[in-house]
Amino acid sequence: MNSSTLSRIGLLILTLGLPALSGCGGGADLKREKFGKTFYLDGAGNLGFGASDVPSGLRRAGYKGDVELYVWTTSFNPFIDQLNIPAARFKGSVLADKILAYKKKYPDNDVNIIALSAGTGVAVWAVEDLKGRAQINNLVLLGSSLSHDYDVGTALANMRGDIFVYHSSQDAVLGIAKVVGTIDGKRGVDSIGQVGLTAPSGMASRVHNYRWSEEWLRLGWAGTHTDCTSGPFVQAQISKHIITDRTRSQRTARHASFEAEDEDEAEENEHEALGSSTH
Numbered sequence: 001m002n003s004s005t006l007s008r009i010g011l012l013i014l015t016l017g018l019p020a021l022s023g024c025g026g027g028a029d030l031k032r033e034k035f036g037k038t039f040y041l042d043g044a045g046n047l048g049f050g051a052s053d054v055p056s057g058l059r060r061a062g063y064k065g066d067v068e069l070y071v072w073t074t075s076f077n078p079f080i081d082q083l084n085i086p087a088a089r090f091k092g093s094v095l096a097d098k099i100l101a102y103k104k105k106y107p108d109n110d111v112n113i114i115a116l117s118a119g120t121g122v123a124v125w126a127v128e129d130l131k132g133r134a135q136i137n138n139l140v141l142l143g144s145s146l147s148h149d150y151d152v153g154t155a156l157a158n159m160r161g162d163i164f165v166y167h168s169s170q171d172a173v174l175g176i177a178k179v180v181g182t183i184d185g186k187r188g189v190d191s192i193g194q195v196g197l198t199a200p201s202g203m204a205s206r207v208h209n210y211r212w213s214e215e216w217l218r219l220g221w222a223g224t225h226t227d228c229t230s231g232p233f234v235q236a237q238i239s240k241h242i243i244t245d246r247t248r249s250q251r252t253a254r255h256a257s258f259e260a261e262d263e264d265e266a267e268e269n270e271h272e273a274l275g276s277s278t279h
Contacts, residue, residue: 029066036065036110037102038242039095043117043143043226044081044183046073050116050142050229057234063243065109070095072122082118082145082177085185092125099126103134110137110160112242116229117173120144120192121183130158137161138241142228143171144192147182152207153200162205164241165197166221166228168212173225193225 028037040054055067072091073081081088099111113136115123120141127136138161152163174191181187196209212223219237220230227233 028068032064032066033102033106034109036063036112037106038063038065038067038112038114039070039098039123040067041070041072041095041113041115041119041123043078043119043145044073045076045078046071046081047076047078049226050114050234053229053231054114054234054238057231058239058242060231061235061239061243063239070098072119078118079180082183083181085121085183088118088122088183089125092122093129095122095126096129099130099136100134110244112136112138112140112161114140114142114238114242115144116142117193117225118145118183121146124150124152124155127155127158132158134158135160137244138164140164140166140238140241141192141197142166142238143168143174143225144197145174145177145183146192146197147184147186148190148192148195149198150184150192151200152197153203156200156203156206159206161241161244163197163207164238165192165207165209166212166238167193167196167209168223168228169194170212170223171225 038058040050042049042051051069055069058067072088072095074084074087075081102109102111111134113123113127121144123139123141124146127139130136136159139155139159141163144165144167156163171191171193174194177183177191178188178194182189182191196211197207199207212221216223216233216237219233221228221233
C-alpha cells in the first residue's frame with residue numbers, strides 16, 4: 001500500500017471521527033413493539049450516522065412499530081470493525097437470536113432491517129442465520145460495503161419480502177474499501193454501495209437497485225457514503241420499504257386489539273385501586 005493511499009485512509013478516519021455520536025442506541029420500546037419491529041445498524045466504528053435520523057424519519061412517515069438501534073461494532077475505529085469479520089459474523093448471529101425472540105412473541109408481526117455500510121454485512125448474515133426458523137419482511141442496504149456479487153440467495157430464503165439497495169458511484173469511502181477489503185473479505189472488487197447488488201440466478205425480481213439521482217439532493221442525499229441516512233430521505237424514500245400495504249392493514253387490526261387490551265388493563269387497575277381503598 002503506497003503512501004498516497006495511507007494518507008487517504010488517515011484522512012478518512014479523521015473525517016469520519018468528527019461527527020461521531022455516542023451511537024449507543026435505544027433498547028426496545030415495548031409498547032411500539034406490538035405494531036412491528038425494524039432494526040437499524042450503523043456502519044463500522046458505530047459513529048452514529050442515522051442513529052437519530054432513521055427512527056425519526058420513519059416516525060414522520062407514519063411508522064408505528066419499534067425502531068431499535070442494534071450496535072454490532074467492537075470499537076470506534078472503522079478499519080478495525082471493517083476487517084474484524086469473525087466478530088461481525090458473531091454479531092450477526094446475535095441479531096438473529098433477537099429476531100427469533102421477537103417473532104416468538106409476535107409471530108404475525110413484520111420485522112425489517114435497515115443497515116449502513118459494513119452494517120449491511122452483519123444484517124445479511126443475521127438473516128442467513130435464521131436458517132428457516134423465522135422470516136423477516138424487507139432488508140434495506142445503504143452504502144453497502146459487501147462485495148457486489150455477494151450471494152444473497154440464502155438470506156432471501158429467510159425473507160418474505162425483498163432486498164432494496166441504494167448505491168452511488170460517487171461514494172469515495174467505498175473506493176477505499178476496495179483497497180482495504182469489503183466486509184466479506186474481498187479486495188479489488190466493487191462494493192454493492194458503488195454499483196448495486198448482483199441478484200442470484202432466478203431471483204432478480206427480489207433485488208431492487210436504486211442508483212443515486214440528483215433529485216435526491218433536496219432530501220439530503222448528495223450521493224456520498226453516509227448522508228443516505230438523512231431524515232428527509234428516510235421519510236420520503238426508505239419508509240416505502242418499511243410501511244407497506246400489508247403493514248397498514250395489520251396496524252389497523254392490531255390497534256383495535258391492543259386498545260381493547262389497554263381498556264381491560266385500565267379497568268383491572270381501577271378495580272384494584274378501589275379494592276385497596278376500602279381496606
